[in-house]
Amino acid sequence: MSSRARRIAIPLAGLMAIGLTAGTVSSAAAGTATSTAAATTTSSSTARSDVVSRNAATPAEQAVRFWTPDRVKRATDHNDGLDLTTKGLKRAGGETPDGPSGSVPPIGAEKAKSTKSKQVNLPNTVGRVFFTLPKADPRNPKNWRYCSATSVQGKYRNLVATSAHCVYDTKKNTFYDNWVFIPSYWDGDTAWTGKAPYGIYAAKTFNAHDDFVVKEDYDYDYAFVSVYNGIKVDWEKAGKRWRWTVKNVGRLGDNVGGQGFTWNRSTKLNVFSFGYPAGQHPDGDRPYTGRTMKWCYGKTKPMPESKKYNLQEHFGVKCAFTAGASGGPLLVNYNSAARTGYLVGVNSVAWDTDGNDRYDHISSPYFNGDTYKVYKAAANRWTGNMPR
Numbered sequence: 001m002s003s004r005a006r007r008i009a010i011p012l013a014g015l016m017a018i019g020l021t022a023g024t025v026s027s028a029a030a031g032t033a034t035s036t037a038a039a040t041t042t043s044s045s046t047a048r049s050d051v052v053s054r055n056a057a058t059p060a061e062q063a064v065r066f067w068t069p070d071r072v073k074r075a076t077d078h079n080d081g082l083d084l085t086t087k088g089l090k091r092a093g094g095e096t097p098d099g100p101s102g103s104v105p106p107i108g109a110e111k112a113k114s115t116k117s118k119q120v121n122l123p124n125t126v127g128r129v130f131f132t133l134p135k136a137d138p139r140n141p142k143n144w145r146y147c148s149a150t151s152v153q154g155k156y157r158n159l160v161a162t163s164a165h166c167v168y169d170t171k172k173n174t175f176y177d178n179w180v181f182i183p184s185y186w187d188g189d190t191a192w193t194g195k196a197p198y199g200i201y202a203a204k205t206f207n208a209h210d211d212f213v214v215k216e217d218y219d220y221d222y223a224f225v226s227v228y229n230g231i232k233v234d235w236e237k238a239g240k241r242w243r244w245t246v247k248n249v250g251r252l253g254d255n256v257g258g259q260g261f262t263w264n265r266s267t268k269l270n271v272f273s274f275g276y277p278a279g280q281h282p283d284g285d286r287p288y289t290g291r292t293m294k295w296c297y298g299k300t301k302p303m304p305e306s307k308k309y310n311l312q313e314h315f316g317v318k319c320a321f322t323a324g325a326s327g328g329p330l331l332v333n334y335n336s337a338a339r340t341g342y343l344v345g346v347n348s349v350a351w352d353t354d355g356n357d358r359y360d361h362i363s364s365p366y367f368n369g370d371t372y373k374v375y376k377a378a379a380n381r382w383t384g385n386m387p388r
Contacts, residue, residue, distance in 0.1 A: 050370060051377045052213045053205055054175055057134075060202035060228050060386040063178040067130050067200070068242045069235050071144055073187070075130055077278040077290060077324030078145040078166060095302050095313045095366040097264035102372065104153050104379075106340035107258035122293050123339040124198065124256040125151040126274045126328060127183035129162060129225075131176035134169050138178060146290075148275035148328035149181055150259055152224070152343055154379035157253025160201070161261075161375075162327030163346050164212040164223040167203075173213075179203040181227055183256045185276070187291035198256050199230030199249040202386055207378035209370060218309040219365050221348040224378035227252055228386035248385060259329060260342040261375055263367040267315040269300050272334045273362060275347055279323025283357035290324045296362070300330075303351065303363045316351060316363030323350075330364050343367075 056063070126148065133143040147166035152159050160181050168175050180202050186195040204227060209220035230252060234245040249255060278290025288294060296319035303314040317330070330345030345364025352359055365371070 050210055051207060051374050052210050053207045053377060053381075055205050056177075056179055056203040057175065058177045058179070058203075060204065061388050063180050063202045064200050064231065064233065064386070065244065066132070066138065066178045067180055071141075072130060072182075074141050075144040075146045077276075077322075078131075078147050078326060095267045095315050098368045098370070099264060101262070101264040103262035103342055104260055106260040106338070106342070107151075107153050107157060107253045108338070108340070119336060120272075120295060120297075121336045121339050122184075122295065123150065123259070123274060123329075123331075123334075123341075124184050125259055125339070126293055127181060128185040128276055129160070129166060129179060129181050129327065131166075131179040133172075134174045134177050135172050145176075146276070146324065147326045148324065148347065149225075150274070150329040150343065151181075151183055151252050151256050152329075152375075153258040153260055154226075154253065156226075156380075156382050157251040157258060158201075158227050158229070158381075158383045159258065159379055160225040160227055160252070161259075161329065161343055161346060162223055162225065163348050164208045164221045165218075165348070166327040167206045167223045167225060168208055168213060170212075170216045175206050179206075179225070181225070181252075183252070184293075187289075196232070198252075199232045201227040201230045201252050204228050204383045205378070205381055207374055207381075209374050211370075215310065218306075218311040218348060219313045220370065221365050222346050222367070222371060222374065224375055226378055226381040226383050228383045230255065231386060257340060259331060259340055261372075262332065262342040262344050263369065263372045263375075265332065265344055265367070267300060267302050267366065269332050269344065270298070271300055271317055271344065272297050272331045272341065273317060273319055273321065273325075273328060273347065274331070275321060275325030275328025277321040277323065277325040281320075281322060281358045282352060285358070286322070287320070288322060288324070294321070294325070296321060300345075303349075303361070306349075309349070311349070313366040313368075314349060314363040315345070315366055316349075316361040318360060319362045320359055321347065321350065321362050322359060325362070 149162035212220040277288040280286040331341035334341030351361040
């Protein structure tokens with residue numbers, strides 16, 4: 001039977017791994033902070049430009065103001081609608097470490113003792129990112145999209161991890177507009193009851209790998225976004241216009257914590273995946289609404305290669321997530337009591353491996369030393385309060 005894979009906005013399973021002591025680095029391991037000139041590309045200190053860093057084109061206040069309650073309610077799951085047949089493809093087998101393993105502990109877990117919980121507590125760090133398609137009319141609801149993402153440990157506690165296709169448009173070769181992150185988002189019954197309990201965080205700088213931005217290589221489908229300090233908004237509708245009252249709520253990591261980060265791990269790990277799936281399966285069934293966070297749990301395995309996406313180093317887990325979950329975290333060693341674990345992947349591709357027109361696996365790029373380069377550059381970027 002043919003296998004089909006589809007790139008969609010969905011989260012991948014969080015990975016639960018064994019022994020994260022080897023190669024441990026501190027949260028300050030990224031070195032000294034670096035600054036980024038507006039709308040310019042910066043690179044790592046290596047011979048070639050591995051890290052692409054761009055400041056958001058949309059001013060932060062404009063991005064937050066754009067996402068009024070009714071627009072948030074009408075945003076759709078980001079789904080590129082691309083299918084491929086992988087019948088007869090062999091396992092890529094390329095998911096091997098390119099150096100020693102390493103890890104950065106979650107916020108609050110640097111010196112803390114772990115406790116256990118018998119139930120799965122959803123992480124406060126996971127939420128939705130909202131954005132508009134670039135070089136398109138932002139007033140058109142067809143251009144209002146969302147993905148999933150998570151807060152992750154960083155020097156300035158201001159870092160969001162997601163899929164690269166949730167920050168960069170490969171068709172128009174530019175980053176998305178009006179990009180904001182809402183952790184622990186809950187989509188209420190009406191536009192009036194949607195929840196942003198920990199505030200809204202606008203993008204300052206997008207950080208991705210050059211091989212995704214230039215070559216559209218989905219082995220590098222990950223991104224780290226430096227966000228401004230958050231604000232809480234009280235919306236009031238006056239006629240057909242919205243008015244807002246805002247207050248600063250401080251740094252993202254201080255409000256919701258941040259997942260740890262790890263790289264060069266095994267491809268066979270027990271993981272959790274979190275996200276906000278909402279799209280339909282290939283057979284048309286739509287089991288999720290996207291209103292609340294969902295999770296999957298299982299053991300990962302290497303996935304087949306796909307030349308169409310230049311995909312050779314993905315590993316996946318059994319999970320029926322659909323569009324909307326893209327960018328959500330794969331967490332290993334997830335501690336349900338603390339609601340933290342270690343980010344070892346992000347939802348990138350949905351797979352129908354048995355040809356029954358139902359997604360049954362999700363996969364992530366393998367996090368290696370290249371991933372750490374992008375993370376390190378992003379983790380050291382200071383942002384501060386949103387300019388107003």
